[in-house]
Amino acid sequence: MADTSWVKSAKSLKGVVLDMCGVLYDSGEDGGVPIPGSVEAVKQLKASDLKLRFCTNETQATREKFVAKLQRMGFDISVSEVFSPAPAAVAILKERGLRPHLLVYDGVVPEFDSVNKADPNCVVIGDAAENFSYQNLNDAFRVLIGLEKPVLFSLGKGRYYKETDGLKLDVGVFMKALEYACDTEAEVIGKPSCVFFQSVLNDMGIQPHEALMIGDDLVSDVGGAQQCGMKGVQVRTGKYRSASDERHPTVTADGTVDDLAHAVEMILNERGH
Amino acid sequence: MADTSWVKSAKSLKGVVLDMCGVLYDSGEDGGVPIPGSVEAVKQLKASDLKLRFCTNETQATREKFVAKLQRMGFDISVSEVFSPAPAAVAILKERGLRPHLLVYDGVVPEFDSVNKADPNCVVIGDAAENFSYQNLNDAFRVLIGLEKPVLFSLGKGRYYKETDGLKLDVGVFMKALEYACDTEAEVIGKPSCVFFQSVLNDMGIQPHEALMIGDDLVSDVGGAQQCGMKGVQVRTGKYRSASDERHPTVTADGTVDDLAHAVEMILNERGH
Numbered sequence A, B: 001m002a003d004t005s006w007v008k009s010a011k012s013l014k015g016v017v018l019d020m021c022g023v024l025y026d027s028g029e030d031g032g033v034p035i036p037g038s039v040e041a042v043k044q045l046k047a048s049d050l051k052l053r054f055c056t057n058e059t060q061a062t063r064e065k066f067v068a069k070l071q072r073m074g075f076d077i078s079v080s081e082v083f084s085p086a087p088a089a090v091a092i093l094k095e096r097g098l099r100p101h102l103l104v105y106d107g108v109v110p111e112f113d114s115v116n117k118a119d120p121n122c123v124v125i126g127d128a129a130e131n132f133s134y135q136n137l138n139d140a141f142r143v144l145i146g147l148e149k150p151v152l153f154s155l156g157k158g159r160y161y162k163e164t165d166g167l168k169l170d171v172g173v174f175m176k177a178l179e180y181a182c183d184t185e186a187e188v189i190g191k192p193s194c195v196f197f198q199s200v201l202n203d204m205g206i207q208p209h210e211a212l213m214i215g216d217d218l219v220s221d222v223g224g225a226q227q228c229g230m231k232g233v234q235v236r237t238g239k240y241r242s243a244s245d246e247r248h249p250t251v252t253a254d255g256t257v258d259d260l261a262h263a264v265e266m267i268l269n270e271r272g273h
Helices: A003-010 A039-046 A063-072 A085-096 A106-112 A136-143 A171-182 A193-204 A219-226 A260-270 B005-012 B038-047 B064-070 B085-096 B106-112 B134-145 B171-182 B194-204 B218-227 B262-268
Strands: A015-018 A051-055 A101-105 A122-125 A152-155 A160-163 A164-168 A185-191 A212-215 A231-235 A255-258 B015-019 B051-055 B101-103 B122-125 B151-155 B160-163 B167-168 B186-188 B209-217 B231-235 B255-257
Touching: A003 A231, A015 A193, A039 A051, A039 A260, A051 A193, A063 B085, A085 A106, A085 A122, A085 A152, A085 A185, A085 A193, A085 B218, A101 A106, A101 A136, A101 B134, A122 A136, A122 A171, A136 A171, A136 B167, A152 A171, A152 B209, A160 A185, A164 B134, A164 B171, A171 B015, A193 A212, A212 A219, A212 A260, A212 B218, A219 A231, B005 B231, B005 B255, B015 B194, B038 B051, B038 B151, B038 B262, B085 B106, B085 B122, B085 B151, B085 B186, B085 B194, B101 B106, B101 B134, B122 B134, B122 B171, B134 B171, B134 B186, B151 B171, B194 B209, B194 B218, B209 B218, B209 B262, B218 B231
Parallel strands: A015 A051, A015 A212, A101 A122, A122 A152, A152 A185, A212 A231, A231 A255, B015 B051, B015 B209, B101 B122, B122 B151, B151 B186, B209 B231, B231 B255
Antiparallel strands: A160 A164, B160 B167
């Protein structure tokens, strides 16, 4: 029997934060496909009295293009509701006067148009997929090792994600690679950083204990949200893997549900919708 | 003033073990060039009463081709004097009945000709250089994550090495990447593994305290040899970097010398040659 005790807290919720890839849709070469029931589930949450935001470590495209893709899949989502690491990184770089060497997906480069990239004094990596070539990693390494103190930012620290053709290595893997190469520690921008979750809560104007995060990544989504004082529920879609996730050594989800549609149905039922 | 107290122990030495890349030669696109004085230094050691072996984590070619390259540079070296990780890995794989998925440099693949590679139940990575593409790393990851318990062997765990056109990421960086991706720990074959150093000492028929290792890698050569009970001297050629190596948090070389020629001159002088 699945543990459904988490849903008892649904009555005191004021807001829900949804991860995107693996919860709303499965990504892939063709842009991806919606996970069955998730378009309707988002619609139901929007029609309810709960606040709703989307929180993604997606860094393969600008936020505008990414949201347009989701809209084409049928999701009722606007850019202002979506929190992603690249805009957060741009703010940090400008605040600290840093000039990045970028190792990111081509599609996200325009997010950094307003940042000075000449004579770099730090490295920013995102999920660069095929751009994580040996040559590109070596170039980033040489920038870092040439600095008096290497400064490395990582847009998320996921291990892997699921595309329609299988699991794919995520940015965290290459963050660990460069950390080891330069004997340094990266600063993570995006989930599971508490600073990142808090910026979403601030935008909703609610407290952590009034918010629920729903994601497919046990460590980054669920664990990150819990560290920040939110509840975290995992869906059995996307990168979910029963063997490792349901007996993880450090993170235990407040609940595990089949998919987003199921989670939303339970939440709204409990709230008497 | 450089600390030369290590050379006092030269009188009680029975054997010397030399790292190759960065000590004998600098590698590069064209195969590499000898470091000035090192061809003569090897000749002098061979003419002395000291035993001599070569110990490399080089895994870009078969041992035969690698030794032939060094011979063309003018070094008096034979295959039986050279210890490298690939033959050691083949022995371990056969002993344990493991079938490897290989992520290595094309040139070293023939070392594994005698090993069954069908339906792989482990992954072996070496310094694969440009073969460390995103696609190839992802393929290795998928093999590992598909096993009940991922088994990963790494031929060495170096951070980087120096080629004629600059520093290049070494296998350890990609070992850390796959370790993080699969939440596992690799088994290292080669330096700095004590098993590997001990096999060299066994071949020389001497005890650790009777042997001196000379290398350019502080952690892998010097630290590894010291862990095994040998003395370890670092040369200021190859990947040596003054800032990080001469105030390293965990490894202190028994001595640091300009290059191999200088080290050999000091040793042979002390022994009264």
